[in-house]
Amino acid sequence: MASETLYDLKAISKKFTRGKETITIFESLDLQIKKGDFVAIMGPSGSGKTTLLNMLGGVDQPSGGEILFDGKRVDNLGEGDLARWRANNIGFIFQFYNLMPMLNAARNVELPLLLTKLNKKQRNQFVETALTLVGLADRAKHMPGEMSGGQQQRVAIARAIVSDPKLILCDEPTGDLDRTTADEILEMLQILNRDHGKTIVMVTHDPRAAKYAGRTLHLDKGAFVEREAEIV
Amino acid sequence: MTDLYLIYKNMTRKPLRLFLTCFAIFIAFLLYGAVTALKGALDSGVEMSADDRLVVVNRINFTNPLPISYVQKIRSVEGVEKVTFQNWFGGYYQDPKQQVVTFAAEPESYLDVYPELLVEPEQRQNWLRDRQGLLVGKAIAEQFGWKVGDKIPLNSNIFSHKDGGQTWDFNISGIYTGEDEQMDTRSAVFHYQYFRETNSWNTDSVGWIGLTTKDPALNEQVAKRIDEMFANSSAETDTSTEKAFNKAFIEQIGNIGLIIFGVVFMAFFTILVLVGNTMALAVRERTGEIAVLKTLGFNASRIFRMVLAESMLVTLLGGLAGLGTAYLLIEGAKAAMARFLPGLVMTPEIAVQAVGYMLALGLITGLLPAFKAMRLNLATAFARG
Numbered sequence: 001m002a003s004e005t006l007y008d009l010k011a012i013s014k015k016f017t018r019g020k021e022t023i024t025i026f027e028s029l030d031l032q033i034k035k036g037d038f039v040a041i042m043g044p045s046g047s048g049k050t051t052l053l054n055m056l057g058g059v060d061q062p063s064g065g066e067i068l069f070d071g072k073r074v075d076n077l078g079e080g081d082l083a084r085w086r087a088n089n090i091g092f093i094f095q096f097y098n099l100m101p102m103l104n105a106a107r108n109v110e111l112p113l114l115l116t117k118l119n120k121k122q123r124n125q126f127v128e129t130a131l132t133l134v135g136l137a138d139r140a141k142h143m144p145g146e147m148s149g150g151q152q153q154r155v156a157i158a159r160a161i162v163s164d165p166k167l168i169l170c171d172e173p174t175g176d177l178d179r180t181t182a183d184e185i186l187e188m189l190q191i192l193n194r195d196h197g198k199t200i201v202m203v204t205h206d207p208r209a210a211k212y213a214g215r216t217l218h219l220d221k222g223a224f225v226e227r228e229a230e231i232v
Numbered sequence: 233m234t235d236l237y238l239i240y241k242n243m244t245r246k247p248l249r250l251f252l253t254c255f256a257i258f259i260a261f262l263l264y265g266a267v268t269a270l271k272g273a274l275d276s277g278v279e280m281s282a283d284d285r286l287v288v289v290n291r292i293n294f295t296n297p298l299p300i301s302y303v304q305k306i307r308s309v310e311g312v313e314k315v316t317f318q319n320w321f322g323g324y325y326q327d328p329k330q331q332v333v334t335f336a337a338e339p340e341s342y343l344d345v346y347p348e349l350l351v352e353p354e355q356r357q358n359w360l361r362d363r364q365g366l367l368v369g370k371a372i373a374e375q376f377g378w379k380v381g382d383k384i385p386l387n388s389n390i391f392s393h394k395d396g397g398q399t400w401d402f403n404i405s406g407i408y409t410g411e412d413e414q415m416d417t418r419s420a421v422f423h424y425q426y427f428r429e430t431n432s433w434n435t436d437s438v439g440w441i442g443l444t445t446k447d448p449a450l451n452e453q454v455a456k457r458i459d460e461m462f463a464n465s466s467a468e469t470d471t472s473t474e475k476a477f478n479k480a481f482i483e484q485i486g487n488i489g490l491i492i493f494g495v496v497f498m499a500f501f502t503i504l505v506l507v508g509n510t511m512a513l514a515v516r517e518r519t520g521e522i523a524v525l526k527t528l529g530f531n532a533s534r535i536f537r538m539v540l541a542e543s544m545l546v547t548l549l550g551g552l553a554g555l556g557t558a559y560l561l562i563e564g565a566k567a568a569m570a571r572f573l574p575g576l577v578m579t580p581e582i583a584v585q586a587v588g589y590m591l592a593l594g595l596i597t598g599l600l601p602a603f604k605a606m607r608l609n610l611a612t613a614f615a616r617g
């Protein structure tokens with residue numbers, strides 16, 4: 001059943017209040033993401049891409065509407081349940097890698113496993129597998145500061161997949177990388193999607209990055225504009 | 233890897249800052265431990281003194297003598313029960329560094345007025361009978377390895393012997409113990425008669441007179457009667473309770489003490505503020521990382537515990553090291569200070585209290601950052617980063 005729905009967003013609205021001012025980012029947004037999709041979300045800066053991703057990841061809550069994940073509402077979960085849900089289902093990849101500077105690569109990858117019941121030996125096995133997958137098995141003991149941006153992002157990918165989540169959310173994962181390294185990272189995400197069946201939602205404003213995705217959504221003025229990516 | 237490892241890594245990521253923070257806490261608790269023990273020693277001197285005992289000293293100064301004839305006169309004052317007198321001998325054993333606090337006193341009345349000195353009946357008899365007998369405290373006997381029956385010389389650093397020199401020979405006739413642990417058993421007492429007959433300078437004077445009253449309620453009246461009796465004489469007296477006397481003596485040190493305490497506690501609180509600020513800063517710098525941990529699925533209470541544990545660890549690390557050093561310092565100074573401050577010890581109460589303050593310090597400095605970390609709004613944290 002490749003076309004099963006993973007995410008169902010119904011009439012999502014989102015408002016921010018800054019002082020007395022209220023900014024409306026989304027009025028009423030609908031979105032469905034199928035299991036196994038690789039979705040790229042594009043749009044100008046400030047169009048609400050990160051805000052949308054945050055809501056998908058349960059990091060931020062919508063002001064109205066419903067978010068269903070695997071058929072269950074997640075927008076109204078409490079803090080603890082939400083944290084557990086995130087730990088069980090989602091891997092995160094950020095623009096600036098966000099590794100812990102005082103932990104080596106292996107320890108960084110191990111972090112999400114602290115939230116599982118795995119024992120030390122199992123955890124080490126999982127970490128090794130994840131690092132091998134991103135081609136960094138030999139850098140396990142390296143500190144983030146000793147690695148290039150591309151390597152750090154690969155460690156971050158290993159951290160995102162180590163607990164084998166269904167879904168990976170990426171916010172501008174190549175925004176800080178040069179062309180070649182960016183392609184490496186995107187290929188890696190493609191492999192995770194194609195060969196490992198991960199659902200991927202990626203925010204980017206690089207049209208070439210979007211080419212790796214199976215589906216591209218353009219966000220503008222609080223709504224999706226369905227159109228093909230234009231090659232720059 | 234465990235949460236503890238994460239806490240440890242967070243704590244040690246800026247070693248210099250950790251060191252300076254720990255060092256500040258170290259100093260705070262070193263001061264706290266040492267000064268509290270010192271204060272305890274000063275106070276215990278006052279608390280240990282009986283309040284139904286009066287001390288009569290020369291009005292000019294307690295170091296000035298009183299005529300021995302006063303003893304008889306005071307014995308006849310209404311309300312007075314037992315009277316004894318003593319004279320300061322000074323004293324050291326073999327080497328001026330080996331101080332022995334020694335008094336010349338009237339033996340029988342001395343033991344009557346100071347019943348907290350416990351002596352075995354046989355040794356008591358020995359001492360009363362032997363003109364050259366010396367009654368020594370347990371602590372001093374242990375220090376020099378003296379046993380009953382030993383013949384030992386003591387030197388005065390004030391008086392000279394009639395036969396020349398400043399050395400007196402004594403027989404250890406008894407060893408007294410204290411009623412309770414804290415009592416000072418570092419002094420020695422011998423017969424006033426022996427002192428009077430052998431010192432070259434001698435006189436018919438005594439250092440001070442100690443007495444008990446029939447009822448503590450009479451203290452004030454008795455003191456007044458005594459002082460009135462000797463008013464306008466060549467040696468006017470000043471009679472007060474032993475407690476007041478000791479207190480007056482200690483207040484001379486105490487006034488300086490008060491200033492020290494003030495300075496110490498100001499330093500203590502300054503350090504608290506500094507440490508709290510550092511802790512808050514350390515957490516604020518990590519806002520982004522905490523947000524990442526929360527995004528990965530670490531829940532709020534776990535983050536709260538981790539930040540709090542870190543600040544507790546830092547304060548305990550510095551604090552226990554400081555307290556330990558204070559303990560060693562006091563143990564080292566104890567022997568040297570025994571003469572002035574017999575009660576100088578770091579009591580378990582002080583240690584427990586200090587550990588309590590460490591935990592409180594960890595809580596106070598960690599609570600706010602931990603709370604902030606717990607409440608950190610992830611969306612805002614990312615928007616900033």
Ligand SMILES: Nc1ncnc2c1ncn2[C@@H]1O[C@H](COP(=O)(O)OP(=O)(O)O)[C@@H](O)[C@H]1O
Binds near residue numbers: 016017045
């Ligand atoms: N926590 C917040 N509080 C107030 N305004 C916010 C907050 N987060 C985002 N915004 C605003 O919402 C809009 C969309 O932001 P964002 O989702 O980060 O855009 P994008 O990722 O597409 O550049 C921006 O105008 C931004 O200033």
Ligand SMILES: [Mg+2]
Binds near residue numbers: 049050051
């Ligand atoms: Mg963004």
